[in-house]
Amino acid sequence: MSETVPESRSNAAEFTVSEISGALKRTVEDVFGNVRVRGEISGYRGPHTSGHAYFALKDDRARLEAVIWKGTMSRLKFRPEEGMEVVASGKLTTYPGSSKYQIVIDNLEPAGAGALMALLEERKRRLAAEGLFDPAAKRRLPYMPSVIGVITSPTGAVIRDILHRIRDRFPLHVIVWPVRVQGETSGAEAAAAVAGFNALPQDGAIRRPDVLIVARGGGSLEDLWGFNDEALSRAVAASQIPVISAVGHETDWTLIDLAADVRAPTPTGAAEMAVPVRAELEATVAALASRLQACMSRRLERDRQAIRAAARALPSPDQLLGLKRRRFDEAESRLQRALEVGVERKKARLAAIRLTPAALSRRMNEARLLIGRDMARAQAAYFAVVRERRMRLGRAAGRLTPAPILRRQRLQADMLAALSRRGDQAISVRLDRLRARLIQADRLLTTLKLSEQAILERGYALVLDEQGALVRRAADIRPGQNLELRFADGAAKAVAGSGEAAPAEPARARPAPKPKDPGGQGSLF
Structure with a gap:
């Protein structure tokens, strides 16, 4: 039994969900074409992978969804951040897919310098607490760098001022890393440039700079906001190359000024800090060279005078060598006489010696006595050594009695018997x-x-x-081949033919195979 649906008695028109959503969208867009909304950014997580940014604007009582398309994000002068108070310009629309209304932002501005300054002060306190602005960590600039790296826009007047000042003071090699100096990506590009300069090898094709200059002209707080980027401040503080900050005018300041090793009032001032004046150096070197030359001349003259004064006090060579020459002459004359006397004495001793048979016999008898005495001593020593060795051998033989050897043999025999019994048991168990x-x-x-x-x-x-x-196959049999047919009760001879059966020999009974011994190790088949 089916239920009857009661008919509606209302005269109100029926709409589909899509019709209602479309009508609301047209109404909101017609009434709120272009609006300016002031609020605090909430739920901002940066651009989506598509390049669009989704977040919300809120105050103390309400919340408004917001979206910034990719093209608008690239034109913003600053990067939106969580908690920043802004003024958004755009148009209201609805999103039928989730029954929400939102603002499509065409332009985004800070709500005022006060909000930006508050954000800047909070970031400054946080980075200072981490030690990024510690003066003890600042590095000294090299006095005479050979390569300077400049991070700035390649088309502005700043780079021309820096190059002109370096060329006038001390011409050297300058490497320019082009970056944007205004807009949302300026801070990230400058941080990447600082890291890129630090990654260059010391002696590569592009030499690593000895000092870095981060420069930009003056502007408002919003224009300089990219140089307040936290990532840029961390990159400058972690740089192994000394960094000079030259952002804005002397009255302007950014976080990079606090993180850098040296702050210059202007980009031109940064170039003056980076290099000395070549003409002044040449003049100083020339003055020092002249002073050094004069000092060396005066020192040499003083040394010459001292040598001449010392030479006057020293005796002449004839006076120094006269006494030595006289002693040498006297020694020469004495040596001649001494040689003559020595020769005469040797002659007299040789003449006094008479070589007779009796003298030779006496010397031989003395030698025989000495040899006999030595032989007797050697023989006595030999017999003493033999006796000692025999005593040691006797003591060793006393220790080597048959009883320990027999006892050791019995132990080994018992062990061998035990091992044999265990081997027999193991083989028996294995066979079973x-x-x-x-x-x-x-x-x-x-x-x-x-x-x-x-x-x-x-x-x-x-x-x-x-x-x-x-x-195994009939194709392997040739006509006339002798074959043997083996049956269960015997075997029979046969000859293969080409279609006619050959007479078979009478079956010869063959004894049935004997069953194998169950205890053997033969094959199962």
Whole structure:
């Protein structure tokens, strides 16, 4: 039984959800074409992967969804941040997919310098607490750099002023890393430039700079906001290359001024800090060279005067060597006389010596006595060593009695017998296990009737050739070939023909195969 749906008695028109959503969208867009909304940014997480940004504007009582398309994001002069108070210009519309209304922002401005200054002060306190502005961590600028890196816009007047000032004071190699100096991406580009300069090798194709200059002309707080970027301040503080900050005029200040090693009032002042005046250096070097030359001349003249004064006090070479020459002459004359006297004495001693047979015999007898005495001493020492060795051998033989050897042999025999018994037991156990496994396999084979004899009992026969090899295919048989047919109860000879059966020999009974010993190790088939 079906239920009856009661008819509606209302005269109100029916709309679909899409019709209602479209009507609301047209109404909101017609009434609120272009509006300016002041509020605090909430839920901002940066641009989406598509380049669009989605967040909300709120005050103390309400919340308004907002979206900034990709093209508008690239034209903003500053980067939106969570909690920043802004004034957004755009048009209101609805999003039928979620029944929400939102503002499509065409332009975004800070609500005032007060909000930006508050954000800047809060960021300054946080970075200072981390030690990024510590004066003790500042590095000294090199006195005479050979390469200078400049991070700025390549088309502005700032780079021309820096290059002109460096060329006038001290011409050297300048590397320019082009970046945007205004807009949302300016801070990130400048941070990447600082990291890129630090990543250059010291002696590569592009040499690593000795000092960096981050420069930009003057402007409002919003124009300079990119140089208050937290990532840029961290990159400058972590730079291994000394950094000079030259952002804005002397009255302007940004976070990079606090993080840099040196702050210059203007970009031109940064160039003056980076390099000395070459003409002044040349003049100083020339003055120092002249002073050094004069000092060396005066020192040499004083040394010459001192040498001449010392030379006057020293005796002449003849006076120094006269006494030595006289002593040498006297020694020469004495040496001549001494040689003559020595020769005469040697002659007299040689003449006094008479070489006779009696003298030789006496010397030989003395030598024999000495040799005999030495031989007697050697023989006595030899016998003493022999006696000592015999005593040591006797003591060792006393320790080597048959009893310990026999006891050790009995122990070894007992151990060998025990090992033999264990080996026999292990072999017996192993054979029992293998015998049981063989019996089980034989029973299983008999039960399933998979043995050769069981197959032949079912009516099959084996065909063997002259060599006793098994013939598996009819194509392997040639006419006239002698064959053997093996049945369950015997074997019969046969000759292969080409269609006519050859007379077969009478079947020769063959004894049935004997069952194998269950305890053996033979094959199962």
